[in-house]
Ligand SMILES: NC(=O)c1ccc[n+]([C@@H]2O[C@H](COP(=O)([O-])OP(=O)(O)OC[C@H]3O[C@@H](n4cnc5c(N)ncnc54)[C@H](O)[C@@H]3O)[C@@H](O)[C@H]2O)c1
């Protein structure tokens with residue numbers, strides 16, 4: 001417990017970014033972030049989403065860390081606990097949390113840049129991206145938005161369970177509910193798509209089509225269980241037709257892990273009529289998605305999945321355990337290990353499709369030397 005108003009000064013090369021653990025009824029606790037991944041959603045926020053009111057903000061939402069201090073009334077956590085920040089929280093009390101059909105949470109648990117951020121820089125408020133902000137040495141979280149994990153878990157690996165891997169894996173297992181012996185197609189082979197491939201395999205799929213316009217991704221997809229590889233650029237006809245021909249009418253399940261509405265349509269139309277299920281995982285809120293009604297009337301189901309359908313506080317520790325029990329892979333997703341000072345380079349790599357996931361660890365006091373540069377870039381993009 002700490003006196004109200006005492007703050008952590010993140011080592012910021014004089015820029016003065018601060019994370020203050022204000023006390024109060026929202027029961028925050030402050031944690032030191034040890035490792036973080038970079039996810040396409042950070043990139044989306046930075047370059048594509050262009051939410052004008054979403055800056056300045058500290059990005060990053062896929063991290064792992066250690067609780068440093070807790071506010072009054074926090075009973076679930078103690079300093080020293082290993083934790084994963086959650087961008088969708090689970091209060092266990094609201095209408096949504098109590099309903100086993102969803103992992104959505106009600107109003108106050110909303111995502112994206114949280115209005116009551118504890119970050120300030122030179123006296124000015126800095127937003128907390130997705131309520132987490134893991135590109136920082138310290139962050140302040142509500143206890144409903146952190147999951148306590150096995151103390152033996154390696155933080156530089158399990159940080160990936162804070163978003164991409166749970167998202168893709170759960171989209172296959174929880175949302176699509178892939179059945180043994182089925183045929184699946186995964187569109188987009190970033191970390192999310194590769195995790196979806198791993199989910200299909202773990203659910204017992206017999207054939208898994210990995211679809212990407214970047215053929216460099218196929219080798220990795222094989223590691224996670226893909227059996228067939230399709231590059232839409234190699235074909236003149238629509239990819240749904242190509243897949244229909246290869247599967248006698250279409251796949252049982254398809255997962256869109258790109259965030260492109262044209263691909264979303266192709267993924268739906270690649271499913272077999274009668275019972276095909278297509279899941280939207282890729283993120284965009286800039287465009288409408290469309291198809292002819294007959295596609296659905298003919299028995300296909302179109303669904304969406306947020307964070308793989310996992311109720312976050314329950315699901316993340318289970319996925320950490322599955323990793324420790326060697327039931328899910330994580331190490332294989334990591335293409336680069338970098339320092340927080342190189343976070344902009346990591347973003348650059350992701351932009352150019354050179355990495356499926358970077359694990360950015362923070363052995364020393366970084367981010368905030370680099371943070372002003374991140375802010376500059378953000379300003380240029382809006
Ligand atoms: N629903 C959720 O809860 C959730 C959570 C995390 C991320 N996401 C979203 O999931 C998506 C994937 O994230 P990521 O980090 O794996 O991204 P990524 O950029 O690493 O991977 C995207 C992949 O899609 C491929 N691709 C691009 N255009 C394509 C096309 N026309 N056809 C086939 N493949 C194509 C790219 O080559 C790349 O391999 C993003 O939109 C991200 O915002 C959603």
Ligand SMILES: [Zn+2]
Pocket residue numbers: 039040041042061062163164
């Ligand atoms: Zn993410």
Ligand SMILES: [Zn+2]
Pocket residue numbers: 089090091092093094095096097098105106109
């Ligand atoms: Zn709730």
